[in-house]
């Protein structure tokens with residue numbers, strides 16, 4: 001099969017299209033013919049091997065697992081003897097970040113708990129855009145307790161992979177949603193159902209009088225003190241991504257800051273979850289949440305796709321498609 005491999009850490013230029021053996025399913029595995037895969041921040045971090053601590057698990061001298069790609073959508077071609085949930089021919093999607101990655105290839109094997117049936121109304125390209133970003137958005141929104149109707153929720157970094165799901169999910173839970181993004185993505189944020197959109201190049205939401213029950217930090221680099229100012233008493237700031245200092249502060253000092261400030265501050269590290277993915281499937285099937293695919297690239301153009309994403313040009317997700325020319 002064809003796959004994109006990296007044999008050393010570096011930029012997109014270290015990736016090579018190679019012909020390698022198809023992975024064979026173990027007794028608990030599902031073998032999937034990948035039709036589409038999507039890019040996530042995790043792929044860029046692993047490719048570079050940065051932050052350096054990451055190499056403790058990804059390989060000290062070089063990458064232990066040479067094929068990146070967490071999010072996949074495709075068709076089941078074979079199943080191991082102990083697999084009960086899927087059979088050959090099923091269209092599936094899933095997040096392999098907890099199971100060795102490997103999605104930037106024509107075939108991949110994964111345990112069945114990494115997968116769910118693909119919502120029928122989604123194309124493979126749309127489905128590949130969902131698992132990691134969608135589940136992260138869901139778990140982050142729940143990180144402050146359940147989002148309830150009438151709550152004021154602000155999503156900082158609303159126009160990327162995680163943010164576009166977070167805006168739609170918060171809306172579907174009945175919250176009043178404020179999306180923070182750059183000028184050229186304002187219309188996108190409105191189209192996703194945001195009640196208010198703040199263009200961060202024009203306005204600093206932490207300086208306005210509006211207060212929020214939940215601030216979900218997906219991107220951006222404001223200090224936690226600024227978010228605190230924009231929270232209602234008893235509100236919650238959940239940090240999922242963005243600048244490293246704010247992530248570290250929320251992780252290490254979140255409990256102490258929560259006690260001192262009378263609001264809750266926490267970091268969320270999302271975990272792949274078949275239950276959460278299946279929950280999303282229901283909303284996707286109902287059309288309440290729609291994946292935002294900015295652009296598709298063929299597998300051989302993965303380096304260009306990574307550069308495009310890193311430039312911050314994408315609205316929503318960047319997707320890789322497989323050609324399956326045989327073999």
Ligand SMILES: NC(=O)c1ccc[n+]([C@@H]2O[C@H](COP(=O)([O-])OP(=O)(O)OC[C@H]3O[C@@H](n4cnc5c(N)ncnc54)[C@H](OP(=O)(O)O)[C@@H]3O)[C@@H](O)[C@H]2O)c1
Pocket residue numbers: 040041042132133136156157158159160161162163180181182183185200218219220221239240241242243268269270271309312314315316317
């Ligand atoms: N905690 C977890 O488990 C977890 C899981 C997945 C991802 N993450 C993290 O979450 C973050 C977002 O991931 P993603 O997949 O959504 O990335 P993405 O698709 O690349 O989205 C990035 C978006 O952030 C926006 N942005 C960039 N600079 C900004 C700024 N200064 N202020 C506000 N928005 C800004 C950009 O939109 P504009 O052009 O509108 O600025 C861009 O569309 C990353 O830091 C990633 O590492 C965490």
